[in-house]
Every structure is written in C-alpha cells, then in structure tokens.
Amino acid sequence: MLVSDFDFHLPEDLIAQQPPAERGASRMLVMDRATGSVRGSTFADLPSQLRAGDLLVLNDSRVIPARLYALRTLRREKEQPTGRIEVMLTEAAGDNRWHALVRPGRKVAIGEILVFPNAAGEIELKAEVLERGEFGDRLLQFEPVDDFYAALERIGHIPLPPYIHRDDAVADRERYQTVYSQERGSVAAPTAGLHFTPQILDALKASGVEIARVTLHVGLGTFAPLRVDRVDEVHLHQERYTLSAAAADAVNRAVLEGRRIVAVGTTVVRTLEHCAREAAGAPLQPHSGTTEIFISPGYQFLLVQGLLTNFHLPQSSLLMLVSAFAGRERVLAAYKHAVENRYRFFSYGDCMFIA
Numbered sequence: 001m002l003v004s005d006f007d008f009h010l011p012e013d014l015i016a017q018q019p020p021a022e023r024g025a026s027r028m029l030v031m032d033r034a035t036g037s038v039r040g041s042t043f044a045d046l047p048s049q050l051r052a053g054d055l056l057v058l059n060d061s062r063v064i065p066a067r068l069y070a071l072r073t074l075r076r077e078k079e080q081p082t083g084r085i086e087v088m089l090t091e092a093a094g095d096n097r098w099h100a101l102v103r104p105g106r107k108v109a110i111g112e113i114l115v116f117p118n119a120a121g122e123i124e125l126k127a128e129v130l131e132r133g134e135f136g137d138r139l140l141q142f143e144p145v146d147d148f149y150a151a152l153e154r155i156g157h158i159p160l161p162p163y164i165h166r167d168d169a170v171a172d173r174e175r176y177q178t179v180y181s182q183e184r185g186s187v188a189a190p191t192a193g194l195h196f197t198p199q200i201l202d203a204l205k206a207s208g209v210e211i212a213r214v215t216l217h218v219g220l221g222t223f224a225p226l227r228v229d230r231v232d233e234v235h236l237h238q239e240r241y242t243l244s245a246a247a248a249d250a251v252n253r254a255v256l257e258g259r260r261i262v263a264v265g266t267t268v269v270r271t272l273e274h275c276a277r278e279a280a281g282a283p284l285q286p287h288s289g290t291t292e293i294f295i296s297p298g299y300q301f302l303l304v305q306g307l308l309t310n311f312h313l314p315q316s317s318l319l320m321l322v323s324a325f326a327g328r329e330r331v332l333a334a335y336k337h338a339v340e341n342r343y344r345f346f347s348y349g350d351c352m353f354i355a
Contacts, residue, residue: 001230001231001232001296001297002229002230002231003226003228003229003230003231003234003315004229004315005231005328006314006315006316006319006320006323006328006332007314007315008314008332008335008336008339009339010314010339010345011339014339014342014343014344014345014349015163015164015344015345015346015349016164016344016345016346016347016348016349016350017164017165017166017348018348019171019175019176019194019348020344020348023175023179023194023195023196023197024043024044024195024196024197024199024200025042025043025044026042026043026195026344026349026350026351027040027041027042027043027343027344027350027351028040028041028042028043028045028046028350028351028352028353029041029334029337029338029343029350029351029352029353030049030352030353031326031330031334031352031353031354031355032355033325033326033327033330033354033355036326036327036329036330036333036334038334038337040341041353043195043200043350043351044200046200046204046308046353047200047203047204047207047209049353049355050204050207050209050262050306051208051209051260052207052208052209053208053209053210053257053259053260054209054210054259054260054261054262054306055209055210055211055212055250055251055254055259055260055261055262056204056209056210056211056212056262056264057211057212057213057214057247057250057251057261057262057263057264057268057272058178058180058193058196058211058212058213058214058264058268059178059190059193059213059214059215059216059264059265059267059268059271060178060180060181060182060183060213060214060215061181061182061183061184061185061186061190061215061216061217061218061267062177062181062182062183062184062185062186063158063159063176063177063181063186063187063188063189063218064089064149064152064156064184064185064186064187065152065153065155065156065157065158065159065173066088066089066090066152066156066159066187067086067087067088067089067156067157067158067159067168068086068087068088068089068116068125068152068155068156068157069084069085069086069087069116069155070084070085070086070087070114070115070116070127071083071084071085071114071115071116071117072084072085072108072112072113072114073112073113073114073115085102085103085104085105085108085114086102086103087100087101087102087114087116087140088100088101088102088103088159088187088220089187090137090187090219090220090221091187091217091219091237091238091239091240092185092217092240093139096141096142096143096144096148097130097139097140097141097142098127098139098140098142099137099138099139099140100137100138100139100140101135101136101137101138101220102136102137102138103136104136105136105138108129108132108138109129109132110129110130110131110132111128111129112128112129113126113127113128113129114126114127114128114129114140116151116155117155118154118155124145124151124154124155125142125143125145125148125151125155126142126143127140127141127142127143128140128141149184158172158173158176159187159188159220160172160176160347161188161346161347163313163346163347164346164347164348175194175348176189176194176347177189177194178190178193178194178196179196179197179198179201180193180196180201180213181193182213182215183215183217183242185215185217185240186217186218186219187217187218187219187220188218188219188220188222188347189218189347190216190218190264190265190267190268191265191310191346191347191348192264192265192266192308192309192310192351193264193265194347194348195351196264210250210254210259212246212247212250212251213244213246213247214241214242214243214244214247214268214271214272215241215242215244215271216239216240216241216267216268216270216271216291217239217240217241218239218267219237219238219239220237221236221237221239222317222318224237225315226315226316226317231296231297231320234294234296234317234320235292235294236292236293236294236317237292238290238291238292239267239270239290239291239292240288240289240290241271241274241288241289241290241291242287242288243271243275243284243285243286243287243288244286245286247286248275248283248284248285248286251272251284251303252283252284255283255303260305260306260355261303261304261305261306262304262305262306262307262308262355263304263306263307263308264308265308265309265310266307266309266312266318266321266322268304269295269304269307269321269325270291270293270295270321271291272303272304273293273295273299273301273302273303273304274291274293276302276303277293277302294317294320295320295321295324295325296317296320296321296323296324297320297323297324297327297328298324299324301324301325304325305355306353306354306355307322307325307326307352307353307354307355308351308352308353308354309322309351309352309354310345310346310347310349310350310351310352311335311338311343311344311345311346311349311350311351311352312346313346319331322352322354325354326354334352338350338352
C-alpha cells in the first residue's frame, strides 16, 4: 500500500484558521464503520450517540507555549547576542534537555549558546546546543531556572499548526487547549478534545457514560510529512504517555463487562492500543512509557470500538489510523462527502464520530 493511496482533494478555504465562535458548536459527521453510511449532526448531539455504560477515554495532556524566539551567541565566551531565530520545542529529553526545531537552523552549530529574552530584553532562559540532527533538529541543554514552565508562559507562543496561516493570538491560549487539559507537555493539541465543554461532559456523565483520562504528550511529528512512498516504510516519532491506575482500572472493567470503549482522538487510540499490545491479553497495569505505534489498514484493534476524531491531512499517519479503524475506501468516501458539504478541516475544524 502506498502513502499516495491516502490522498484526497481539499480546497484551501476549508482549512479552519480560527476556532468556532463557541466551543462545542462544531458540526459532526456520524459514520457507521460497518457500512460506511454517513449523516450530518452537531457535536452537541454527541451524548445521544453514546450509550449508558460506554467508556469514553480522553487525553488530558496540556499544550505548552513551545514556540520561542532566541538570540544566537557564537561561542560560550561571547556574551553579546547576535541574530534572532525561532526555536520550537518538540520533546522533553530529561535533565533540562529538549529536542527542538530551529529556524533558520543551517548555521546554528553545536556549542552555541542561545538566549531567550522577554519583552523587556531581560534573559529568561539560556540553552547550549548539544547535538545537531536533520531538518533543523537540535538537542538543547537549558540552564536550570526556578520554574521552566512559568518562563515559557511569559515568553512562549502557542505552537499553532503550520496549516494555520496566522500568528497565535491571546485567545489561542485558551482555545487551543481542551477544557480538561492538565498534564503539561504537548506541543500540539489533541484536537478531537477541543470540542468538549464542561456542560457536554456533565451531560455525558448524567446519561451513564463513564469517563477516563490517559496522557499522551503530542509531538510535532503528528504534522511531519511522511518522507517515504510505501506505508510499510512509515516510522513515527516516539511520544510519552501515562496510563494511570484509575484509567487502567476503568479500561479493564469495561473489557470484563463487555462495554464499549470510545477514544477521543487518535492520541487516545495509540495509547490504548499500545498498552493493550504490551499487555498481550493480560489486564492493563498503570505505567508510563513511550510509544511509536503506527496503525494502518490491516491492524486488528484490541480495545477501541468507537472514535471521535477531527478531519486529518491528506497522506498523513492520522488518516491511515482512521482508515484502519473504518476502512480506507469508506473513510475517503466520507471525506469526499465532508468536502462537498463544506465541513471545516484540521485542528480548529469539525469532527467525525465513527462507531
């Protein structure tokens, strides 16, 4: 199977550049995965699509202000900063180390010191370049500060995806987060969760739906183009996850009792399916780890039986995951229907419920 088998025509004007005026007001395409039939609805109707006893699993990762601007210093002993560059944090590497994409990065060498000033020109953060990789990737060692994430909040910008062609705004600090986000670490939002409001969550609980939370910190690899031609050559970046004791217990009980498990977003699918494969048929145990699981057509799902998801990029690993869940031809037909009916695509766009 080729990556190009997952291409589709998408008019540029259907890519949502702003969130809907009200959270939870998006359209929702409801798809029967067995037949491929689709019908239009709204996200506010989600409680009627779920059944009492369903287990709805959310990703509670919180997006950090990962887009920073730094000044270069060419040598450790040189104190006067030089040119301004963009630094996008992509993944924590422990001990004040972060992987980052640097732009323009061609001349940023190992051993350089990057300084990160605030609006007043005061240095908030300082980092040394330890390693240099492909496509602008660098490993940075930050000098310790009292509260690294507080510094990011002061000087960082929300890392809107590359297909949103505008600078981040103040409103994005709230709208590019789920209302249940808690664990800091993502550099991209788990976007299927952006539709939820506290009221809709309350309505789901009142209707007998059980809700559990896992954590998977989304990396920029979710937007990275696939640089191979064949699907079996795709390799994803690792992402960190945590399966809490409460989540493991909720999933185990749902499996034992034959209740449906519904994932909110592809990040939850990847977390649950990775954990199920690691457990090899045994009950899930609480733990943390990393996953690079790639799900494409032919994959046999072990836990997930329902999926709420946004509309994804052509030729993307996320579209392949959805196609594995509901069938490539059916999913592409549903996407064609969505284009013809002018659904809004990608992070700030509309959603699909597949069951």
